[in-house]
Amino acid sequence: MRPVVVVSITAALLVGLSGCSDHKEKREYTVPRALCGIPVDSEALTPFLPGGREVSVKQTMANMWGVSCQVRVDDRPAVLTSLWWTNQPNTAAYVGSQNNSKLDHRAEGGRFLYSGWEGFGETRNCTSKKLLGARLFTAFQMYSADHQDAGAMKRLVTEYTNAAEKTDTCTSGKPFPE
Template sequence: MAAVLAIGAVAGFSSHEPKRNFATPTALCDTPIEGKLLDPVLPRSGETISMRAAGVIGWDRCLVSVDDEEVMSASFEWFEKGTKPVKVAKSQRNLVLVERVSDDGRYAWGDRGAVSHVTCPNPKVSSRKGTYELLASVYVVDAAKEEAMKKLVLGFAGAVSKSEECSG
C-alpha cells in the first residue's frame, strides 16, 4: 500500500510549473532601470522577451513582449502643466487609479499600472520648461502587486529624469 501511495505521489503530483527562460532586462528600451523593479511585474514563465520602441516628438513608448505577446508598456509624455497622473491613467482601458494617489499628488498606482510626474528641470526642448510637465507611465496586461507597480513607476520616472529627454 505504501508503494502504491509513493508511486501515486510521484505520478499524480509531479510539478511542471511554468518556467521563466528569459533574463530580466535592465532597461526599458533605451531607459536603464533596475531589474529588481521589473522582475515582479513580468510573467513568471516564457521563453523570450523583446522590446520595441515607438513614439513621436515629446512621447516615447516601450512595448515589452514575452513570447511575442505584449505584456507591458512604459512611456513618458509631455502634458500641459497641471495635468494630474489620474487623468493620464484614464486614457488606458481597464485602469482606474483614483483610490491610490500619493499625498502630494505626484503619482498614482494600481495593480495594472501607475503614472508619475518626472522631475525634469532642463527639458531637451527648452520651450517646454514652465509650460509643460513630463509624466511617466507603466502598464501591465496581467495584474501585478500594487506595491511593485508603484516602485516600478517611481524607478522609471527617476531614470527618465536622468535621460536625454531631461538633459537639455
C-alpha cells in the same frame, strides 16, 4: 473497504490539483534592465513578467511628444511603458485620458498614481520650452495581469520616473526624436 478507496482517491485528486495550481511556466530569459533607454530595476519588473523562453523589448511608437516601449514574452505583449510630454498640470489630469485606469493608490501627494497592475508618474523639473512648457510623465501598464502587486508597482513606477529625470531628454527638455 469502500470508504478507504474513496478517501484515497480524494486525497490523490487533491494532491494532483494542488500541484497543478502551483505550477507556473518557468522564466528562461533575462529580465530587461532598460526600457526605451531608461534604466529599470529588473527586480521590480520581474514579478509582473510571465514565464517563457524569450523576451524582446521594442519601441512601438515615437513622435516628438512621446515614446512607448513594449516588452513581449514569447511574442505575447507583457508590459507597455511610455514617456510623454504633456501640458497637463499633474498626474491625475494626465491619467484622465486613460479610460480603463482604476488607480486606487497614490504617493508623494499624487505625484504617483498606481494600482496592482499599472502606474503613472510625474517627473520633477522636466519641462520643454520647445513644446510650450510641457512636462514629462511616465506610465506602466501590464498586459499579463495575473500578478497584481501595488507595492511592487509603486517601486517600479517611482524608480523608472526618477531614472527618467536623469536623462538628456529631461535635462535638455528636447522633444523625442521621430
